[in-house]
Amino acid sequence: MSDASRPRRPPLVILGFLFIALFAALPFIAPPDGHERAALAQFVGRFHPVLVHLPIGLLSLVPLLELLGLLHIWIHLQKSAGLILILATLGVLGATAVGWLLAWSGGYRGETVMNHLWGGIGLSVCCLLLLALRPSYIAGEGFVLARLLYIPLLLTTLGVMSWTSHQGSIITHGEDYLTKYMPGGLRSLFGIAPAPVPAAKSTAAGGVVAPASMFVTQVAPILDKHCVACHKPSKHKADLRMDTHELLMKGGESGPPVVAGSLEKSDLYRRITLRSDDEEFMPTDGKPALSPAEVKLVGEWITAGAKP
Structure with missing residues (x-):
């Protein structure tokens, strides 16, 4: 085979693998550690x-276009798969780089964040390998193994993309976002534990039904709505988590934000009652403030002893 007819490898592949080498080093050189950094980096x-x-x-379009080529249906569309793959690879490389910057500067950390980051790096590698293999696959000549690996690698890439996307959704929406309202039959089919049943009211001595926990029924939903997005396993500003009662009471860099029985000593209550233009007002980042009724409930819970 002459040099003129030999399948060419896009220069993007070589340049891309240099980026991958850098990406692979970033989690070790500058890992997401839960600290916020320069405003420009966050921007x-x-x-x-x-x-x-x-x-x-x-x-997601690439396998469809390749399939049309294999089936000799609208075969002219297969020619566009190469350009689409190049654009997708550029997008994956860019999204991975900016994603690392967000994780490193935005106060993120934890296993799910690292899974998402490594998934992005892995997806970048898969895309670059596809670009390297596709010329031989389309030409039907050259490196035989490349022609055999292209389609399996393409399917593997879709799997890596789906898994990585799911890790991102866990960071944004929580681990049970997809399964929270899943029917029981599907839960059993996929081996997912049954949905938690709301806790029944306990029975005190003498058969009197005790009231349900104020924290569980009223305060926790308020915290979930206004606070947990910035104080959860994957992102806990000021080293403070508010997704469970135990961790809320444990506190963070500034100590416990709640002092049972004392509104004056509870930094949480102080911050949610400041003027909205105050630097220490919570929640920040344009998130909706607690309503007067919600502030009152949090105050009553603290005054009553801040029990779980």
Whole structure:
């Protein structure tokens, strides 16, 4: 085979693997450690959700176009798969870089964050390998193993993309977002534990029904709505988690935010009752403030002893 007819490897592949080497080093050199950093880094990093969806859509098109080529249906569309794969790869590389910047500068950390980051790096590798193998696959000549590996690798890439996307959804929406309302039959089919049943009211001595926990029924939903997004396993600002009563009472860098029985000593109550333009007002980042009724409930819970 002459040099002129030899399948060419896009220069993007070589350049891309240099980026991958850098990406693979970043989790070790500058891992997401839960600390917030420069505002500019956070500004750029927050474009990750904007950038990430386009390459997912483009990458999902590639197997469809390749299938049309295999079946000799609208075979001319298969020619566009190469360009779409290049655009998808550029998008994946960009989204991965900006995603790392968001995780490193935005106060994120934890196993799920690292899973999502490594998934993005793995997806980048898969896309670059596809670009390297596709010329031989399309030409039907050259490196035989490349022609045999292209389709299995393409399917593997879709699997990596789905898993990585799921890790991102866990960070954003919580671990049970997809399964919270799943029917019982499907839960059994996929080996997922039954949905938790709301706790029944306990029975005190003498058969009198004791009232349900104020924290569980009233305070926890308020915290979930206004606070947990920034104080959860994958992102806990000021080293404070508020997703469970135990961790809330344990506190963070500034100590416990709740002092049972004392509104004056409870930093949580102080912050939610400040003026909205105060630097220490919570919640921050444009999130909706607690309503007067919600503030009152939190205050009553603290005054009553802040029990679980």
